[in-house]
Amino acid sequence: MSSAVGRKAREPFALEHADVASGDEKGTLWPDTTIVVGDSGRIEQISPSLQAYVPEGYHRINATGKVVAPGLINAHTHLFADGKVLEAGESSPRKERAALAxxxxxIGKAYLAARAKASVKALLNSGVTTIRTLGDAGYEAVALRDKIDSDEAMGPRILASGPMLSIPGGHGDPYIALSSSTPEEARLNARINLEHGANALKVAATGGVTDAKEVGVAGSPQMDEESMAAVCEEAHEVGVIVAAHAQSPEGVRAALRAGVDTIEHGCRMDDEIISLFHHNPRSLRGFSGLNSTLSAGLPLIEVSQEELGISDIARANSEQVVEGMLEGARQALKEGISEGVGTDTGMTLVTQYNTWRELDLLVRFAGYTPAQAFHAATQVNARNLGVDDVTGSIAIGKDADMIVLDGDPVKDLSVLADPKLVIARGWPVWRPKVKRIESVEELLTRF
Incomplete structure (x- = not known):
């Protein structure tokens, strides 16, 4: 019998004598602390170990010498690929029809479901306990989320978008998007996703790099402000947040004016854009967040084109937008914008297991301290995604979404690459392991 509505009972346990990384912006560490988790999967007690009370029957885990931290949150994932080089190549209407069929x-649906399951397993085993998908081929992430929520499968908390919302021939169309030409059609597509169970939505405010067929497409305005506003109105009516793929000032400005809740990728900001991030009256909660996704952008300009094997078009489009993404991340830090962490998993050289690298890139290229980067991946992300009431920090009453590490991530972010124990909503993943893609890892060492 479950001790909480809709949940199966877990084995209650206590992590004893751990140092606890709070995830706050200062990098506060609580020494020799015991965390008690009940059979609901929620945290019942946090106290100095000498004062802790562990009820009889609770499994006791000695965490002496280890650091317990909030589980990571990845706010921008795709589950249909593993991070190997994506090369669109030449296309034609005939090839597109065949691929869509x-x-x-x-067969395709079965493959996508299996691929999503494998991606989620890699994310979880790497210490990610909450994800948001932002562009699915169908509703495979919704189905997987429902299995996890009902404790039929093990995995992170999922906010699932279903297909993104784009324009005909725009970013993501036709493979991972529903397209529309008018605000009425955009609203209908939003309803279709919501009726299929999506609890996040994404619009394509601009073109992107991966599927651009011409130089200059990445960052060029696509979905108009009125259509994006219609999507936001429909989503916000039922409490669902909206993300926008946007890689230029024109696209970011229009998306923020329309009321999107997070900007994905970003650009160099002007005063109006900065102001809208802080005070966005049409967004769900009055502000908007940013995910700079440096993991998706930097490899495309830092690794040689020959090693990546990408086209001249992809390289040129990358060069046009990545510097703006970097500058946007730096401005977000300076201006106090709510910068979270999303990696764009599945894109070229963005594996499902390397979320920690985004934190490292924020430190090395955007000026964040390790504490600020870890804060972004936990507490800030939880707030941006509207799940801070249940996750993002280690607190009494919240879900036990935690990772056990060999050291303090604030002192060495690389400890996040090899968690010793992952706990998702009170379910432990003992001896978590991921299968690394050596060809990708080798290229990532180049920068």
Missing amino acids: LIRGP
Whole structure:
């Protein structure tokens, strides 16, 4: 019998004698602390170990010499690929029809479901306990989320977007997007996703790098402000947040004016854009967050084109937008904008297991301290995604979303690459392991 509505009972346990990384902006560490987790999967007690009371029957885990930290949150994932080089190549209407028939047929759906399951497993085993998908081929992430929520499967908390919302021939269309030409059609597509169970939405405010067929497409305005506003109105009506793919000032400005809740990728900001991030009257909660996704951008300009094997078009489009993404991340820090962490998993050289690298890139390229980067991946992300009431920090009453590490991530972010124990909503993943892609890892050492 479950001790909480909709949940199966877990084995209650206590992590004893751990140092606890709070995840705050200062990098506060609580020494020799015991965390008690009940059979609901929620934290019942946090106290100095000498004062802790562990009820009889609770499994006691000696965490002496270890650091317990909040589980990571990745606010920008795709579950359909593993991070190897994506090369769109030449396309044609005939090839697109054939590819779509495969994707939407029984074989393609089965493959996508299996790929999503493998991606989620890699994310969880790498210490990520909450994800948001932002562009799915169908509703495979919704189905997987429901299995996890009902304790039929093990995995992170999922905010699932379903297909992104784009314009005909725009970013993501036709493979991972529903397209529309008018605000009325955009609103209908938002309803379709919501009716299929999506609890996050994404619009394509501009073109992107991966599927651009011409130089200059990345960052060029696509979905208009009125259509994005219609999507936001529909989503906000039921408490669902909206993300916008946006890689230029024009696109970011229009998306923020429309009321999106997070900007993905970003750009160099002017005063109006900065102000809208802080005070956005049309967003769900009055402000908007940013995910700079440096993991998706920097490899495309830092690794040689020959080693990546990407086209001249992809390289040129990358060069046009990545510097703006970097500058936007730096401005976000300076201006106090709510910068979270999203990696764009599945894109070229963005694996499902390397969320920690985004924190490292924020430190090395955008001026963040390790404490600020870890704070962004935990507490800030939770607030931006609207889940801070249940996760993002270690607090009594919240879900036990935690990772056990060999050291303090504020002193060495690389400890996040190898968690010794992952706990998601009170379910432990003992001896978590991920299968690294050596060809990708080798290229990532180049910068």
